[in-house]
Amino acid sequence: MTSPIEQFEIHTLTAPLFHVGASPVAFTSSAAWMIVAGTLCLGGMALALRKQALVPGRAQAVVEALYDMIVDLVDNAAGEKSRPFFPFIFALFLFIMACNLMGMMPHVLTVTSHLAVNLALAGILFLVIFTTGLVRNGLGFFRLFLPPGVPMLLVPFMVLIELVSFLIRPFSLSMRLAANMFAGHILMKVFAGMTAGLVATMSGLAVVGILPLVLNVAIIGFEFFVALLQAYIFAILSAVYLRDALEVHH
Amino acid sequence: MDDGSTIRFLGAGIAMVGALGAGIGLGAVFYAWLGAIARNPSADAKLKQVGLIGFAATELVLLMSFTVAALLIFAV
Numbered sequence A: 001m002t003s004p005i006e007q008f009e010i011h012t013l014t015a016p017l018f019h020v021g022a023s024p025v026a027f028t029s030s031a032a033w034m035i036v037a038g039t040l041c042l043g044g045m046a047l048a049l050r051k052q053a054l055v056p057g058r059a060q061a062v063v064e065a066l067y068d069m070i071v072d073l074v075d076n077a078a079g080e081k082s083r084p085f086f087p088f089i090f091a092l093f094l095f096i097m098a099c100n101l102m103g104m105m106p107h108v109l110t111v112t113s114h115l116a117v118n119l120a121l122a123g124i125l126f127l128v129i130f131t132t133g134l135v136r137n138g139l140g141f142f143r144l145f146l147p148p149g150v151p152m153l154l155v156p157f158m159v160l161i162e163l164v165s166f167l168i169r170p171f172s173l174s175m176r177l178a179a180n181m182f183a184g185h186i187l188m189k190v191f192a193g194m195t196a197g198l199v200a201t202m203s204g205l206a207v208v209g210i211l212p213l214v215l216n217v218a219i220i221g222f223e224f225f226v227a228l229l230q231a232y233i234f235a236i237l238s239a240v241y242l243r244d245a246l247e248v249h250h
Numbered sequence B: 001m002d003d004g005s006t007i008r009f010l011g012a013g014i015a016m017v018g019a020l021g022a023g024i025g026l027g028a029v030f031y032a033w034l035g036a037i038a039r040n041p042s043a044d045a046k047l048k049q050v051g052l053i054g055f056a057a058t059e060l061v062l063l064m065s066f067t068v069a070a071l072l073i074f075a076v
Helices: A004-008 A029-048 A058-078 A080-103 A115-145 A152-167 A169-200 A204-246 B005-015 B018-039 B041-075
Strands: A018-020 A023-025
Touching (some): A004 B041, A029 A080, A058 A204, A080 A169, A115 A169, A115 A204, A169 A204, A169 B041, A204 B041, B005 B041, B018 B041
Antiparallel strands (some): A018 A023
């Protein structure tokens, strides 16, 4: 039986294109699936909104529902001033959702189960937040690290704590997504392996194999929910963190 | 079994003790969430966002320990 970890292996599809230091950089299956996910997002949106009816058809209604959901989310979590950043958060949401859902198909690499991919997404987000904070508030942005009304004695500690909690955000954001996807897919594979192992005994035990199979059906359903939920959580937290940059407390 | 697999499996078991905390935490999240909705049903929509963040943040603890356990068993 193959190891459940194998599904996360990345294969190179081409010879190394160039080298960074000593490590070769090639076009990998990960990159290919990300391109597919991005194309699906863009293509799906373009196709659904090809003719924009006042009374939306089925495809247009789905896209509009997603759009409305993220608009509400960003408005609630990041405030009125966040509208210019809505397309960015919506794009993040769509891309992560597409990657997560595509990963639910057999033989498709779950791109978001790799920390490197998520860290890149979260890194871009934090670059945007940091730059916006500096541009909008100038040096006043650094007041973020000092909540108002803190006694003088506690100031160094508070600044340290706030600084660490700010810097750790991209890691916790990407870690959450990666751990969710990784753990979910391992779980599905382990239960599938249990069924396969029991059936392979070719004895009365094979009948018991139905139990992990039934459980696996439930887990797959739950994983679809998790795939959507994690994209949603990523979007919410992006919006919550963005609020810090837009409205620094005084 | 002298290839260190005994200690690996033992480690995986110990790593899953973290699920205890996550279980208690998830219970606390849904306890507070349900209580809040029961007290003020009109706040349902607003509480959804915060509730989901709390759920995801707590579940992360569980998934971390599961990931470590899975890596110990399958990857090391």
